[in-house]
Amino acid sequence: MKVxxxxxxxxxxxxxxxxxxxxxxxxxxxxxxxxVCDAIEATDAxxxxxxxxxxxxDTEYKNVVRDEPLTPAVSAxxxxxxxxxxxxxxxxxxxxxxxxxxxxASDAGFAVVPGRGGGTNAFVTRNPNFRVNYHGTSVTDHxxxxxxxxxxxxxxxxxxxxxxxxxxxxxxxxxxxGEGRAADFLSERFEVVENEENRVELRRR
Amino acid sequence: MKVxxxxxxxxxxxxxxxxxxxxxxxxxxxxxxxxVCDAIEATDAxxxxxxxxxxxxDTEYKNVVRDEPLTPAVSAxxxxxxxxxxxxxxxxxxxxxxxxxxxxASDAGFAVVPGRGGGTNAFVTRNPNFRVNYHGTSVTDHxxxxxxxxxxxxxxxxxxxxxxxxxxxxxxxxxxxGEGRAADFLSERFEVVENEENRVELRRR
Numbered sequence: 001m002k003v004x005x006x007x008x009x010x011x012x013x014x015x016x017x018x019x020x021x022x023x024x025x026x027x028x029x030x031x032x033x034x035x036v037c038d039a040i041e042a043t044d045a046x047x048x049x050x051x052x053x054x055x056x057x058d059t060e061y062k063n064v065v066r067d068e069p070l071t072p073a074v075s076a077x078x079x080x081x082x083x084x085x086x087x088x089x090x091x092x093x094x095x096x097x098x099x100x101x102x103x104x105a106s107d108a109g110f111a112v113v114p115g116r117g118g119g120t121n122a123f124v125t126r127n128p129n130f131r132v133n134y135h136g137t138s139v140t141d142h143x144x145x146x147x148x149x150x151x152x153x154x155x156x157x158x159x160x161x162x163x164x165x166x167x168x169x170x171x172x173x174x175x176x177x178g179e180g181r182a183a184d185f186l187s188e189r190f191e192v193v194e195n196e197e198n199r200v201e202l203r204r205r
Numbered sequence: 206m207k208v209x210x211x212x213x214x215x216x217x218x219x220x221x222x223x224x225x226x227x228x229x230x231x232x233x234x235x236x237x238x239x240x241v242c243d244a245i246e247a248t249d250a251x252x253x254x255x256x257x258x259x260x261x262x263d264t265e266y267k268n269v270v271r272d273e274p275l276t277p278a279v280s281a282x283x284x285x286x287x288x289x290x291x292x293x294x295x296x297x298x299x300x301x302x303x304x305x306x307x308x309x310a311s312d313a314g315f316a317v318v319p320g321r322g323g324g325t326n327a328f329v330t331r332n333p334n335f336r337v338n339y340h341g342t343s344v345t346d347h348x349x350x351x352x353x354x355x356x357x358x359x360x361x362x363x364x365x366x367x368x369x370x371x372x373x374x375x376x377x378x379x380x381x382x383g384e385g386r387a388a389d390f391l392s393e394r395f396e397v398v399e400n401e402e403n404r405v406e407l408r409r410r
Contacts, residue, residue: 116368118381155382157365159318159362159364162368176319177360198341
């Protein structure tokens with residue numbers, strides 16, 4: 001099964017700019033990409049990660065280049081690929097092969113893991129007619145699209161695939177629970193502290 | 206197995222005050238409590254919810270009253286209860302019996318589900334010597350305490366038990382994925398909208 005990992009490193013993750021400068025953000029998203037691809041490769045399923053990027057990138061994994069926005073790029077590769085086929089976003093720094101195995105093992109026509117705030121962090125479709133429409137609360141749209149093409153639906157319950165890396169608060173969870181390059185990148189630079197209001201945040205070392 | 210649900214409704218959830226007034230916050234946390242207790246009762250495990258509150262409350266479930274802060278109250282009931290014993294915080298509006306079944310089915314000495322930002326949202330201990338220390342990043346402490354008393358550890362991977370209801374952003378996920386009273390309470394009052402910056406938030410109906 002091919003599992004596409006969409007990746008765009010042009011000025012990524014601007015919402016993390018209070019914590020990371022532009023070069024750091026680029027290094028961080030690249031660490032996330034490598035973690036996600038490694039986790040896909042290490043699953044029990046016969047899953048092959050394919051990086052879907054807007055520019056060619058230097059990677060040990062397969063790389064398909066489509067200079068298009070996310071939605072047409074993913075829909076185009078879905079059209080070109082035999083089912084089952086998966087799509088896992090690159091910015092999942094807590095992804096593990098165990099978590100992905102639970103997604104890949106689903107026999108539902110459309111198995112999906114929501115992201116925090118309504119995103120679609122990972123899915124596998126066994127229905128060849130499923131297409132995507134990424135936006136803020138895309139997960140409800142994707143479930144509706146899957147229903148319209150006649151797929152039965154499973155929502156896979158994983159915080160490791162639910163936590164993405166959009167906001168500074170997300171990085172607290174990455175530091176606390178991460179095991180890969182992205183967590184190492186953060187732990188070299190930050191520690192988790194509780195502030196006066198008993199709230200948790202990252203502080204530069 | 207007894208599963209304690211700590212509950213304190215005195216001026217709860219002040220961080221939700223941008224969205225909910227004080228009466229609404231009280232109604233909302235009560236809806237969460239009822240959802241969590243119902244979900245515990247509906248698991249396949251032989252699990253009995255016990256509300257652990259600072260004042261007596263009107264509930265169909267068992268109620269143990271201890272007028273103490275969270276940490277001594279939970280440690281005291283753990284001391285008085287045969288293992289296995291569970292503790293599930295009341296503010297988990299996405300909790301389902303399926304998610305709790307995965308926690309309750311673990312045969313680890315200490316099985317735990319982290320909360321967003323390092324909290325400890327749910328655990329089951331089969332080791333009689335485990336005690337708690339709740340604070341911001343308590344989950345790492347609890348794992349360390351479990352290790353010290355000789356328990357093997359399993360971190361259960363569930364976004365339904367990871368999402369609590371501390372911040373306005375959490376309520377977006379509750380509205381999108383919730384099925385119980387807490388989600389109904391919110392959907393009567395709010396809808397999910399994408400703002401100009403393509404970010405997702407709740408808006409009063």
